[in-house]
Amino acid sequence: MIIIKVMLKYLYGILLVSMVMVMSLRSGLYVWRTLNEFVHPYPPFHPEITECSTELLGTQGQLRGLYNYRSLGKPCQKE
Amino acid sequence: MSKRITILIYFLLAINVLYVLSGVIHIPLQSVDVVGIWLFKAKAFFVEGGLPLQTLKNPDFILFHPQYPLLLPFLYSLIYFGLGRVWELPILLLYPIYYVLILFLSFKVFKKMKLSTAASLIYVYIYSMLSPLLGQAGRLHAGSADIVLVLLSWIAVYFWQRSQLTKKRTLINQSAWIITCLVMVASQIKLEGLFIGSLIFSLPLSKQHKLLLLGLASMPTLLWSYLVKVLALPTDFALVIPSAWELIDRSRLIMSWTIREMLNYKNWYIFWPLFWLGLTVTKWPKSHPEILGLAQAAFLAAGAFALVYLILTIDAQAEVGSTVSAHLGSSIDRVLFQLTPFIYPIFVFKSQQIWLKIKGLFQG
Numbered sequence: 001m002i003i004i005k006v007m008l009k010y011l012y013g014i015l016l017v018s019m020v021m022v023m024s025l026r027s028g029l030y031v032w033r034t035l036n037e038f039v040h041p042y043p044p045f046h047p048e049i050t051e052c053s054t055e056l057l058g059t060q061g062q063l064r065g066l067y068n069y070r071s072l073g074k075p076c077q078k079e
Numbered sequence: 080m081s082k083r084i085t086i087l088i089y090f091l092l093a094i095n096v097l098y099v100l101s102g103v104i105h106i107p108l109q110s111v112d113v114v115g116i117w118l119f120k121a122k123a124f125f126v127e128g129g130l131p132l133q134t135l136k137n138p139d140f141i142l143f144h145p146q147y148p149l150l151l152p153f154l155y156s157l158i159y160f161g162l163g164r165v166w167e168l169p170i171l172l173l174y175p176i177y178y179v180l181i182l183f184l185s186f187k188v189f190k191k192m193k194l195s196t197a198a199s200l201i202y203v204y205i206y207s208m209l210s211p212l213l214g215q216a217g218r219l220h221a222g223s224a225d226i227v228l229v230l231l232s233w234i235a236v237y238f239w240q241r242s243q244l245t246k247k248r249t250l251i252n253q254s255a256w257i258i259t260c261l262v263m264v265a266s267q268i269k270l271e272g273l274f275i276g277s278l279i280f281s282l283p284l285s286k287q288h289k290l291l292l293l294g295l296a297s298m299p300t301l302l303w304s305y306l307v308k309v310l311a312l313p314t315d316f317a318l319v320i321p322s323a324w325e326l327i328d329r330s331r332l333i334m335s336w337t338i339r340e341m342l343n344y345k346n347w348y349i350f351w352p353l354f355w356l357g358l359t360v361t362k363w364p365k366s367h368p369e370i371l372g373l374a375q376a377a378f379l380a381a382g383a384f385a386l387v388y389l390i391l392t393i394d395a396q397a398e399v400g401s402t403v404s405a406h407l408g409s410s411i412d413r414v415l416f417q418l419t420p421f422i423y424p425i426f427v428f429k430s431q432q433i434w435l436k437i438k439g440l441f442q443g
Contacts, residue, residue, distance in 0.1 A: 006440065008360045012353065013437050016430065019348050020201065023208045027091050030098040037105040045107035065115035068140065072119065073126030 052076035081197040088200040092182065095207050099178050099217030103171045106219055113222030115143045117152055122165050124149075124156030135312050146307050146314040148299075150267035151224050171221045177230050178216035182207050184233040188424055191240055194431060202427045210346040211416035224269050225413045231265045232275050232420035236373070239278045240424075243369035255282050255292055262296035266303075271387070271417065273300055277379035278421075281372035319392045329389050329403055336407040337415075346412055354422065357429035361436075370428050377421035384414050 049066050051074045108114060120143075123131035135145040155170050162169070182203050189199035206212065215226035235258045242254035258278055265272025276296045279289055307314065321329065341351035363371055388407060 005360050008356065009433050009436055012356050012360065012430075012433050015349060015353055015356075019350075019353070020205060022348065023205065024091060026208065027094045030094055034094075034098050034101040037101045041105055042107055045109045062109070062111050062114075065111050065119075065143075066109070068143075069114045069119050069122065072122050072134065 081195065084197045085200055088197070088204050091204055092200075092207055095213065096175060096179060099213060099221075100172075100175045102217035102219065103174055103221050104168075106217075108167055108171075108222070110220045110222060112224075113220065116147065117224055118155065118167060118170065118222050119143060120147075120149060120152035121155035121159065121170070124152055125159040125165055132310065135310075138313070141313055141315050144315055145312045147269065148267040148303050150264070151227060167222070171217070174215065174217050174221040174226065177226050178207075178212070181212070181226070181230050181233050184230075184237050185420075185423065188233070188237055188240055189427055191244065192424065192428060192431075194427070198431070202423075202430070205350070206419070206423055208348070209350065209416075209419070211412050212419075215416070225416055227268055228265055228272050228275070228417055229420055231261050231268075231272065232417065235261045235275050235278055236420050236424065239282065239373075239376075240369060242282055243372060251283055255279070255284060255288070258282070259292045259296045263299045266296070266300045270300060270303075271384065273297060274380040274383045274417075277376040277383065280379060281375050317392055318387075318390045320390060326389060332404050332407055333385055333388050336404070336411045340411045340415055343412070347415075350426070351415075353430075354426045357426060357433060361429050361432045364432075367428070370425060373421055374425055377418060377425065380421055381418055384418075 046063065046066060049063060049070060051071045053067070108118070119140075120131065120134070123134035127133055130149075134140060158169050159165050185206055186199050186203045189202055190196070194202070212226070212229070214220045215223050215229075238254040238257045238261075242251045245251060258275075262273060262276040262279070265275050273296070276293060279292050279296065282289060282292075284292075306312075341347065363374075388403065391403070391406070
């Protein structure tokens with residue numbers, strides 16, 4: 001039992017160090033992503049969803065939420 | 080050696096801060112919760128010039144939780160009122176600041192656990208890399224409320240820890256009042272902010288004093304529930320007492336979704352398996368009652384979340400299992416994230432215990 005516990009503690013140490021190593025590699029990826037975002041900005045998210053755009057009335061989920069957000073306070077025609 | 084590690088970790092942390100800052104500036108607004116709840120209501124405050132009753136009572140917006148407390152959207156709307164227009168960027172720029180504050184507070188907590196600066200920074204770095212934190216700090220989900228609750232929880236844990244490590248009555252009382260105020264504020268951001276009050280149970284105070292603080296902490300929640308009724312705000316979920324069979328089914332779902340999320344390495348790497356392994360291979364030391372108290376608070380908060388899932392109805396018309404499952408699937412990562420201020424210091428403590436043992440084995 002004691003041997004198993006000691007082995008598990010070693011395993012814990014190895015896993016923890018591995019996790020930190022993977023994380024530091026991922027930080028490298030974040031540097032690349034950050035630089036890339038400055039060079040190539042994201043395109044606008046669903047630019048077709050404009051205030052009161054009637055073709056999107058009736059859609060559900062994320063797009064509907066976006067439509068509601070962009071149209072809030074605008075006198076749009078009701079569905 | 081430790082100086083080099085310190086410099087390296089500061090460098091890695093700076094990368095993360097720049098990463099979330101870049102996300103806030105460059106990633107277009109798209110998170111369902113941000114666009115649908117938090118910034119939506121902030122915009123509604125601005126559009127209606129005050130309490131947005133017209134928007135909240137609009138049946139088209141029922142899925143955006145009209146009954147949620149309005150403190151955060153109200154505070155954000157003040158920025159819009161100050162600017163004279165709706166401009167999200169100043170609000171979103173607060174999120175990298177929340178991130179830095181969370182990391183700073185966690186560092187202070189680890190230092191008070193008598194960890195060296197280098198060791199504290201390594202654990203801060205591990206925490207800073209967890210995806211739910213990075214996401215809400217600026218990568219896609221900036222504008223959400225959960226990170227604000229996590230920040231308030233870390234402040235509460237900091238003062239709670241202070242109350243455990245001192246014998247001065249004035250400091251204990253001061254910490255207790257600060258935690259109570261934090262719970263009051265947090266409960267008006269999201270009702271689960273009330274669960275930060277689980278820390279009050281393990282404060283070194285008399286039972287009467289704790290009850291008084293708990294009563295005070297829950298006052299804003301009661302007042303808000305009353306206002307929801309008085310203002311006749313529509314609610315999109317309610318609490319019910321399910322049948323025994325339903326309770327079993329829901330318990331199974333809660334367990335399976337929690338385990339599934341804990342194994343989600345994309346969000347958490349192997350943090351949760353390590354946390355459980357750490358608990359298994361170490362003992363609870365009697366010389367550190369504060370860690371036991373924190374574990375008690377974490378257990379109470381987790382139990383409170385589980386209870387909400389057990390008695391919550393999202394859509395009374397739909398099949399029970401399927402709706403709870405869908406709700407769990409979309410929210411369990413945020414629940415675990417909200418629990419991290421209680422759980423992470425325990426992880427750090429256990430991790431340190433194991434490191435010291437391994438070091439001892441090498442030296443012995």
